[in-house]
Amino acid sequence: MSDSRKRREALLYHAKPKPGKIAVVPTKKYTTQHDLSLAYSPGVAAPCLEIAKDKNNVYKYTAKGNLVAVISNGTAVLGLGDIGPEASKPVMEGKGLLFKIFADIDVFDIEVDATDVDKFVETVKAIAPTFGGINLEDIKAPEAFEIERRLKEELDIPVMHDDQHGTAIISAAALKNAIEIIEKDISTVNIVVNGAGAAAISCTRLYLKLGVKRENVVMCDSKGVIRKDRGNLTSQKAEFATDKDVNTLEEAMHNADVFIGLSKGNVVTPEMLLSMSKDPIVFAMANPDPEIEYQLAVDTRDDIIMATGRSDHPNQVNNVLGFPFIFRGALDVRATKINEEMKMAAVHALADLAKKSVPEQVNIVYDEVSLSFGREYIIPKPFDPRLIYEIPPAIAKAAMDSGIAKEPITDWDKYREELMDRSGTGSKEIRLLHNRAKKDPKRVVFAEADHLDVLKAAQRVHDEKIGIPILLGRKDVILELKEELGFDAEVVIIDPKTDEETDRRNRYAETFWKTRQRKGISFLEAQKWMRERNYFAAMMVNTGEADALITGYSRSYPSVVKPMLELIEKDKGVTRVAATNMMLTKQGPMFLADTTININPTAKDLAKISQLTSSLAKMFGMKPHIAMLGFSNFGSSKAESSVKIREAVSYIHRYHPNVIVDGELQADFALNPELLAKEFPFSKLNGKRANILIFPNLESANITYKLMKQVDGVESIGPILLGMSKPVHILQLGASVDEMVNMAAVAVVDAQNKLRKK
Numbered sequence: 001m002s003d004s005r006k007r008r009e010a011l012l013y014h015a016k017p018k019p020g021k022i023a024v025v026p027t028k029k030y031t032t033q034h035d036l037s038l039a040y041s042p043g044v045a046a047p048c049l050e051i052a053k054d055k056n057n058v059y060k061y062t063a064k065g066n067l068v069a070v071i072s073n074g075t076a077v078l079g080l081g082d083i084g085p086e087a088s089k090p091v092m093e094g095k096g097l098l099f100k101i102f103a104d105i106d107v108f109d110i111e112v113d114a115t116d117v118d119k120f121v122e123t124v125k126a127i128a129p130t131f132g133g134i135n136l137e138d139i140k141a142p143e144a145f146e147i148e149r150r151l152k153e154e155l156d157i158p159v160m161h162d163d164q165h166g167t168a169i170i171s172a173a174a175l176k177n178a179i180e181i182i183e184k185d186i187s188t189v190n191i192v193v194n195g196a197g198a199a200a201i202s203c204t205r206l207y208l209k210l211g212v213k214r215e216n217v218v219m220c221d222s223k224g225v226i227r228k229d230r231g232n233l234t235s236q237k238a239e240f241a242t243d244k245d246v247n248t249l250e251e252a253m254h255n256a257d258v259f260i261g262l263s264k265g266n267v268v269t270p271e272m273l274l275s276m277s278k279d280p281i282v283f284a285m286a287n288p289d290p291e292i293e294y295q296l297a298v299d300t301r302d303d304i305i306m307a308t309g310r311s312d313h314p315n316q317v318n319n320v321l322g323f324p325f326i327f328r329g330a331l332d333v334r335a336t337k338i339n340e341e342m343k344m345a346a347v348h349a350l351a352d353l354a355k356k357s358v359p360e361q362v363n364i365v366y367d368e369v370s371l372s373f374g375r376e377y378i379i380p381k382p383f384d385p386r387l388i389y390e391i392p393p394a395i396a397k398a399a400m401d402s403g404i405a406k407e408p409i410t411d412w413d414k415y416r417e418e419l420m421d422r423s424g425t426g427s428k429e430i431r432l433l434h435n436r437a438k439k440d441p442k443r444v445v446f447a448e449a450d451h452l453d454v455l456k457a458a459q460r461v462h463d464e465k466i467g468i469p470i471l472l473g474r475k476d477v478i479l480e481l482k483e484e485l486g487f488d489a490e491v492v493i494i495d496p497k498t499d500e501e502t503d504r505r506n507r508y509a510e511t512f513w514k515t516r517q518r519k520g521i522s523f524l525e526a527q528k529w530m531r532e533r534n535y536f537a538a539m540m541v542n543t544g545e546a547d548a549l550i551t552g553y554s555r556s557y558p559s560v561v562k563p564m565l566e567l568i569e570k571d572k573g574v575t576r577v578a579a580t581n582m583m584l585t586k587q588g589p590m591f592l593a594d595t596t597i598n599i600n601p602t603a604k605d606l607a608k609i610s611q612l613t614s615s616l617a618k619m620f621g622m623k624p625h626i627a628m629l630g631f632s633n634f635g636s637s638k639a640e641s642s643v644k645i646r647e648a649v650s651y652i653h654r655y656h657p658n659v660i661v662d663g664e665l666q667a668d669f670a671l672n673p674e675l676l677a678k679e680f681p682f683s684k685l686n687g688k689r690a691n692i693l694i695f696p697n698l699e700s701a702n703i704t705y706k707l708m709k710q711v712d713g714v715e716s717i718g719p720i721l722l723g724m725s726k727p728v729h730i731l732q733l734g735a736s737v738d739e740m741v742n743m744a745a746v747a748v749v750d751a752q753n754k755l756r757k758k
Contacts, residue, residue, distance in 0.1 A: 005486045014090055021093040022100070022107065027063070056406075059132075059334060063106060068133040068327055070095045071110045073120060076140035076163070076198075085111035088138055095137055095162075103324035103388060104422035105331065117143050121150050128155050132331050135323065136161040141198040142234050158330040158338045164202035166319035169326070169343055170379065171260065171283055171307075172206045173350035174317055177378040178305045182279035184257060186211040190277070192252045193240070194291060195262030196221040201236045203260060209344060218242050218252045220263075225252055250275075257281060265289025270300040283307045285317050305375050314376035321380060322346060325387055328422075329395025332415070333405035345398035349391050353380045359621070383432055389419040421587075429582075429589045430742060433620075433717070437466045437748040442547035442727075444744050445470045447537040448554050449493070450477040452485075457740035459487045466741065467748045470546050472496065472533045496536035505530040508539035512567065534560055538567040541726045548727035548747035553735055557596055557719075564721070564728050574723035576601075578609040580616060581705045581718035587671070591617055591692045595701045596719040596730075603647035610652065610661060610694045612722035617692060619753055627670035627690035628663025629700075634680060635664075641696040648694075653684075660684055667693070717742045720750075727751040 014021065029035045037043050047061035059065040074088030089111050096107030110127065114120040120143075124134065134157065136148055148161040160166075179186050191212060193204050196219055208214060219226045219240040225248065226233065228241040246252045253259065253272040261268065261284040268291045273280065282297060284290030287309040294313040297306050307315035326346050330338055358371040362384050371377050380387060393412060399405040409415050446458045450473030458469040468491075471478050475495045482488070494501065505527065512535070513526035529535040533551075540546040552560040570577060580593035593613045598605055606628065614624040628645045631637070635646060645664035652661050662684045669676045670690040677686050695701035708714040716739070721729055727750035729743050 005488075008486070021090075022096045022109070058129075059407075064130065065132045065331060065334065066104075067106045067108065067131050068099060068135055068331075069110050069124075069127070069131045070099070070107050070135045070137055071112060071124060072136070072138045073112050073114055074138065075115060075143070077138045082140065085113045092137060095135065098320055099135075099324050099327070102320060103328040103392070105324060105327055115143070117146050117150075120147055121154070124151055125154060128157060131157060132334075133158040133327050134160075135327065136163075138163065139198075141201070142236060144198045145201070145236060152337055156336045158327065158335050160323070160326065160338045161198065161202075162319060162323045164198045165206075165338075165343060166322045167199045167262070167285065167317070168203040168206040169322045169346045170317050170319060170350065171203055171285065172210050172347045173354075174283065174307055174315065174379040175207060175258065175260075175281065176210060176347065176351045177354055177373070178281045178307075179258075181305065181373075181375060181378065182281070184279070187213055188216070189257040189281075190216045190255065191218070191258040191260060192249070192256045193217060193219045193260045193262070194249055194267065195219075195260075196226060196237050196240075197262065200260070200262040201239070203262065204240055206343065206347070209340065210347065214240070215242075218244060218246060218256075220249050220252060222263075224248050259283065259291075261285050261291035263291060265291060266293070268292035268297075270296065273297060273300045273304070276301075279303045279305070281305045283317060285309045305378065307378065311382070315378050316382065317379065318382050320382050321350060321387065322391075325391035326395050328388070328419070329392035330399060332392060332407075333396045333399050333409060334407040335396075335399040336404045336406065339399075339402055339404060341402040342395050342398045345394045346391060349394035350380060353384070353386060353390050354378060356386075359385065362621075383435065388422060389416045392419055429584050429620075430715070430717075433742065433745045433749065434464065434466055436752075437745040438464070440748075440752050441465055441467045442748045442751040443468045443470055444747055445472060445537045445540055445546045445549035445551075446744075447472045447533045447549060447551035449473045450481070451554055452481055453735075453737050454553050454740065455481050455485060455487065456737045457744065458491075459485055459489075460737065460741045461744045462487075462489055462491060464741075466745050467548070470494065470540070472537055494536075496533050497531050505536070508536065508543070511543070512539065515567075529563070532563070534563045535567065538563055538728060541728060542567060547751040548729070548744075550729050550731060550740065550743050550747055552731035552733065553740065554733070556733060557730060560730050561597070564724070564730065568728055569725045571723050571725045574608075574612070576605055576608055577721065577723040578612050579719035579721050580613045581716050582620075582720065583705060583708055584715040584717070585708075585712075587689060588691065589620070589622065590690075592701055592705045593692070593694055593722070594698060595705050596698070597721075599698045601697070603644040603651065606645065606648035606694055606696070607651045609722075610648070610659075610692065611656075613692050613694070614659070616720065616722060619749070622691060624660065624692050625685060625688045625690050626659065626661035626692040626694060627665050627667075627685060628661065628694045628696075629667055629670060630664035630696055631666065632664055633666055633669060634683075637664075645696055660688065663694075664696075665690075717746060720746055725754075727754060 028039060030039060051057045070092045072088045072092055074085040075082045077083050077088045077091055092109035096109050099105040099107045112120055112123050114123055139147060144161055151159045193200050204217060217240055225246050226237050226241050228243050233241060250272055254275045255277050257277050258281040263286055265286050266289060280301060282304055284292050290308040294306060294308055297304055307317050309317055355373045362381055396409055400408045444467040446454055446469055448454045449458055449471035458471060461467045462469050470492045472494050475493050478493050509526040509530045513521060513523045537549045541549050577597055578594040579596040580591045581595045583590045583592060591613050594609050610626050617624045628649050630642050630645045632642045642664050649661060649663050652659055673687055673689050676683055705716060709716050727747045729747050731740060731743055
């Protein structure tokens with residue numbers, strides 16, 4: 001993607017459909033006059049008076065306890081430097097987004113027009129009563145040190161400058177594990193730190209608390225090694241000045257055990273790496289270009305442990321592993337600060353998590369057979385679902401043990417369950433899906449690429465490396481639309497009706513005719529059908545000239561599914577094809593089936609549909625909990641639809657006793673574990689929330705998923721075809737660009753999975 005188009009796309013992302021990335025959302029009912037009288041005058045007076053009596057009641061009656069301020073003056077924004085408070089706002093909104101999606105913490109971003117330390121501190125102190133915690137961001141050194149020190153001393157809520165401590169915590173956890181792997185003593189390792197800003201200073205301070213000796217540290221800045229005989233050092237640089245007889249980074253690297261890069265890209269050479277000691281540890285954390293490129297480093301030294309800040313290499317040192325979960329734990333016990341004990345607790349919790357058995361969901365996302373603790377896995381992955389319930393408890397306990405927790409936790413099991421509930425977010429599932437597709441992109445046919453939105457989706461799939469698009473349609477139209485979109489990448493474009501495709505059409509027609517000649521299809525008819533793009537696309541996948549296809553944007557579902565069923569065989573052992581929609585709800589991902597294929601399935605059909613949907617859920621790393629839905633509960637009705645549901649459940653219980661499935665069940669019982677346990681304690685779903693909902697007929701499933709999309713704004717991926725031997729997936733008429741991109745990712749992951757099974 002060209003730089004100009006990246007810029008244009010980024011600007012459009014931030015501007016549309018409405019400016020910004022975060023919004024305030026009501027958490028209480030507000031539909032009636034009664035609701036409003038409680039929300040505001042006169043009802044609001046009651047909590048105001050309670051808070052006036054005791055300020056601590058503000059946590060009981062307002063959102064303060066789950067609200068963090070992300071505050072900056074814009075003096076050190078990313079790699080952009082001092083660009084001012086207004087220009088820093090997109091970054092602060094982005095930080096707020098990460099807080100919300102990873103730890104369910106609400107954020108107001110605050111941009112302060114003050115570079116003077118006193119003025120900045122006074123401003124933050126004045127607004128602090130609003131918040132449960134303060135995340136300082138992108139403030140230049142040395143002012144950042146003084147601002148954080150004073151705010152920590154003068155406020156009674158958690159304050160953390162993430163640029164300093166986030167990187168320090170994550171890299172310290174990685175360093176601890178790396179040193180353990182190479183079996184060296186942390187008190188004897190020689191460390192070179194390249195960079196002397198806020199992050200470098202804080203990282204090095206934390207390494208000392210981990211056991212590194214100060215005399216074994218050499219720190220460099222843009223002028224070279226920071227030596228004691230150099231004049232005009234800041235107090236922070238003077239703290240790490242060395243009396244060793246070294247002057248340059250190259251000299252400092254000789255016989256070093258560890259290199260920590262917090263500077264700029266491409267400053268470390270292969271020769272410098274070769275001069276390091278046996279089993280060197282190199283954390284090249286400059287972004288986007290590390291101090292030495294990953295592949296160059298591992299090609300230079302086969303005994304290296306290498307980490308970067310990038311997601312496309314092993315051992316990503318990413319602040320998102322830290323700040324959401326640190327603040328989550330601090331807020332949940334109403335800690336008065338984030339102290340050294342809490343930071344060290346985060347270090348040890350992250351380091352320990354990397355040593356635990358990795359969930360299959362993480363292996364699936366990162367396309368690994370089995371991630372395990374070692375040289376290429378020294379720190380947890382950002383998409384590890386355990387972070388939300390492993391790190392905050394460690395932070396909370398450290399706050400309690402150090403005496404700064406105002407609301408100690410007593411029931412840790414209940415707390416972990418609450419944390420797990422917070423992780424239910426659709427955007428996270430989409431990121432997991434896209435990330436998995438990117439691990440091994442496949443060729444995806446877009447059968448209607450001469451429609452603008454379809455081409456936009458193909459462009460995104462290409463640019464984000466989700467898949468390799470093959471564009472079907474009128475070539476002149478596609479080329480014109482590509483130019484309009486600035487889609488200048490070289491991709492395959494095919495118009496099935498042109499003379500240049502005659503040989504391929506005839507080849508496809510002959511193959512199709514041989515399979516359908518005894519079912520009323522003549523060779524001439526087969527040739528005619530191959531001019532039709534959906535038949536042509538299906539044959540591309542059938543013959544291995546493409547890996548997957550998506551279609552259906554411009555035509556009705558029945559007309560598009562027909563050629564797929566005619567040309568593509570069912571998967572081995574499958575007697576009936578079905579479809580499911582993955583709904584990305586606040587409670588987590590949920591599959592609804594059958595949403596588009598089987599109008600009135602039999603009991604045996606329902607059992608098969610549940611089996612197919614379960615297999616898909618497992619492909620996404622989920623453990624299936626299946627509820628067979630109806631209008632009645634456990635035999636309370638003798639209606640035909642209720643009876644067939646019970647028969648389906650009985651069939652599964654008899655032949656697949658280990659499957660967690662039950663019914664017939666009304667939807668509220670299936671989705672409310674407490675309600676189910678109270679009324680039906682015998683259910684196999686007891687204590688679990690259903691994540692697969694099987695409906696008695698197509699109309700109930702189709703109506704439900706479309707209602708969820710339109711009324712509740714639930715994001716949907718699908719319909720996903722189940723039971724086909726090839727990855728073919730059909731969109732709903734008029735699907736959005738985002739829906740098409742997500743379906744393309746599903747098609748790629750489906751292709752990856754089918755290849756593994758061969």
